[in-house]
Amino acid sequence: MDAPDAIILHGLCQRFGAHEALTGIDATIRRGAITGLAGPDGAGKTTLLRLLAGLLQASDGAVRVEGLDPIADGDALRALIGYMPQQFGLYEDLTVQENLELYADLRGVVGERRRHSFERLLAFTDLARFTPRPAGKLSGGMKQKLGLACALLGEPRVLLLDEPSVGVDPISRRELWKMVGELAADGMTVLWSTSYLDEAERCDQVLLMNAGQLAYAGAPGELIRRMEGRSVQLRGIAGNRRQTLRRALRQPQVLDGVIQGQALRLVLRQAGQPPELAALQAGPDAHFTVVPPRLEDAFIELLGGGPGGDSALAERMPPAQLPAGVDPDAVIRAKQLTRRFGDFVAADNIDFQVRRGEIYGLLGPNGAGKSTTFKMLCGLLRPSAGEASVMGIDLKRSASRARRQLGYMAQKFALYGNLSVAHNLGFFSGIYGLSGQARRDTVAEMVRVFALAPYLNMLAGALPLGFKQRLALACALMHRPPLLFLDEPTSGVDPITRREFWTHINGLVDKGVTVMVTTHFMDEAEYCDRIGLVYRGRLIASGTPDQLKRQAAGPEEEIAMEEAFIRLVAANDRAGAGI
Structure with a gap:
């Protein structure tokens, strides 16, 4: 035997x-x-x-x-x-x-x-x-x-x-x-x-x-089971949930926290000992509800807690300013946006707008058309039909001018793997137009904020994945862009690194930066203000994370974002089949 x-x-x-x-x-x-x-x-x-x-x-x-x-x-x-x-x-x-x-x-x-x-x-x-x-x-x-x-x-x-x-x-x-x-x-x-x-x-x-x-x-x-009673949701938040999370993570009673739609999910250091609601400034209807713990909660505790909610990067960034005349309600605009590859329609009449200081998530299964849509909106792919503009710039006519004003972090590691970290930082600061003391100061600031000093002489391709992502984000932000495109920015990184990354993004958004993000990680989609779900080239659902979950859930049912994603795609398949 x-x-x-x-x-x-x-x-x-x-x-x-x-x-x-x-x-x-x-x-x-x-x-x-x-x-x-x-x-x-x-x-x-x-x-x-x-x-x-x-x-x-x-x-x-x-x-x-x-x-x-x-x-x-x-x-x-x-x-x-x-x-x-x-x-x-x-x-x-x-x-x-x-x-x-x-x-x-x-x-x-x-x-x-x-x-x-x-x-x-x-x-x-x-x-x-x-x-x-x-x-x-x-x-x-x-x-x-x-x-x-x-x-x-x-x-x-x-x-x-x-x-x-x-x-x-x-x-x-x-x-x-x-x-x-x-x-x-x-x-x-x-x-x-x-x-x-x-x-x-x-x-x-x-x-x-x-x-x-x-x-x-x-x-x-x-x-x-060791975490029973220590996982809670803060519901009924009035005002800015990103700022509420930041205040919550400063409280000594809180070990970790993330955004879940319009609520916050917090892990307490001791069961039954949440922070004072007054300290969170979350509004008169805010209240705690105990929720089932997850393995991720226990994992974060084993590692000594999350990274906190304050971004050194955002603290040093001035408020993002849009060019004169740009409509703050349409910093990104897609109107009947279409892209064909021969007879294949990868994106089909897609419509949406993204406001200043908003995180807009573009979700969809592999091959659904979200990456094609994303690439058209950051000027990397020319639309076959329809309109695409960022900060009032028509991407059909002036894609290169638009690209100079936005930050882009690619899905695949888009930096130079055979160059050192220091050389990548120097190269990208140069192509974004920085020179002299301003260039040196910006590079030094990014090295400090992203803790890259021990890795400056290492080839970028040899970095651990989390540090590759830090370097890619640092390079995308060299020129302080008011608009940031993130294509699956935390794919494969661990929960601590993911929280660290989103702490920076949340801080930048509160400074007025507009963010478009694609992701396959549904807990990450909860950070978005609104979501567009793309399937078979079409936008099949749009709304806040909580709205999409309610749309997919049955009466009196609470479901996770991943389940909502799967159900909405399946419902679209049934409708297409006439079931």
């Missing part, structure tokens, strides 16, 4: 020069279960997965996967594990079918077994109709499904997944989770690395890591 534990770690250490990436890790991972591997950027998650896959040799300690040493028994182990790396490990210029064939060759899957594996995996991932398509042309969700299919060739007993849902919309995330759940139900051992604590909460067990050490190992429910 097989032992109950598929993976055993004892005293595991990994050093890279003087850096201790893993320190004394002791853990066991059950066979036939989904184990979540969570932690902030740089916690050691990817290093641990590489050790298990035999891609690194441990500095000290022991690793056993199905009783085998990943280095000494590497040939035998490779037949037993499937590994899906964090970076897209497929060949974008090869088709879906060609990628499967290549990985089958590498795994020694031949003959009738090969044919049967392809049929089973293509049906399992619903990719059979896409076999002739180049992998680089797939949507984010389909790329992840193909990566999973390739990792499953050879029918491994252990599946290692490194951030499989980064950049994937809520519908595709749910499909991916369902597929992995079926694999675990059939006896496969799954180790799922993630920055999304709602995913880790679904796992059978969880390993929470921080700074190379294991902070917790066990069932997520046990850790969540």
Whole structure:
């Protein structure tokens, strides 16, 4: 009979020069279960997965996967594990079918077994109709499904997944989770690395890591129960919820806090001891309601609390000023905005306006048309029809003039990976027209605000993900733009880094900066003042986060933003099918 534990770690250490990436890790991972591997950027998650896959040799300690040493028994182990790396490990210029064939060759899957594996995996991932398509042309969700299919060739007993849902919309995330759940139900051992604590909460067990050490190992429910009574919502807020959050996070009773639509979600240091309502200046109808705790609440507590609500960046920024004559109610304007690629209509008659000092979220499944819309509105893609303008500038006529007045943070890391952090800061300050002492002062300020000093000589491409995002935001803000475009700005980063990022954004918005953001992370969508949901090229729903949740919910039902997203898309499908 097989032992109950598929993976055993004892005293595991990994050093890279003087850096201790893993320190004394002791853990066991059950066979036939989904184990979540969570932690902030740089916690050691990817290093641990590489050790298990035999891609690194441990500095000290022991690793056993199905009783085998990943280095000494590497040939035998490779037949037993499937590994899906964090970076897209497929060949974008090869088709879906060609990628499967290549990985089958590498795994020694031949003959009738090969044919049967392809049929089973293509049906399992619903990719059979896409076999002739180049992998680089797939949507984010389909790329992840193909990566999973390739990792499953050879029918491994252990599946290692490194951030499989980064950049994937809520519908595709749910499909991916369902597929992995079926694999675990059939006896496969799954180790799922993630920055999304709602995913880790679904796992059978969880390993929470921080700074190379294991902070917790066990069932997520046990850790969540420790937080009973300490998670509350502040409802009935009058006035600016961003400023109310800032005041709440200054209170000694509050460990952490985020925006949830028109409410705030706070984590208290002690159950039953919320801050005084008067100190929050939230209005006469403001009140606390206890809500169920989440794994993310416990995770934040393990790390000592959130980053606070005051932005050093926003404090140093002067109020954003619009050019003379610009309508503050239409800083961004789309009117019957349309983009065609041949016969394919990627964006179809999209209409909306964004006001000064507003956060407008553009949501939608992978391939829905939101990125196309986003690129037209920041002057990177010319509309086929309709109107697009920012700050009164027609993007069909003067796209380059508009781009000089806005800040843009791309979905993919858009900086120069082979240049140092210092050289990137210098380059972007120069192209935005800064020179002399003003340029030096601005660069120094960004280095200080984003804590980049230890990384100035490091190549930008080698930065941890959270610091890549900090550098990208710093470069986008060099010229103090009144308008900021953020394309999935926190994809894959941990909750602490995400809060830090939104603290800066909230502070900038209160200074009058207008923000358009795309995101697949629905808790992040709660920060938006209004949301436009794009599906199949059309705007199918629009309103505040709370309005969209009410539109999707049943009577007397409270649902999360992710559930609202999925229901609104499904309702649109049913309406299109005449159901």
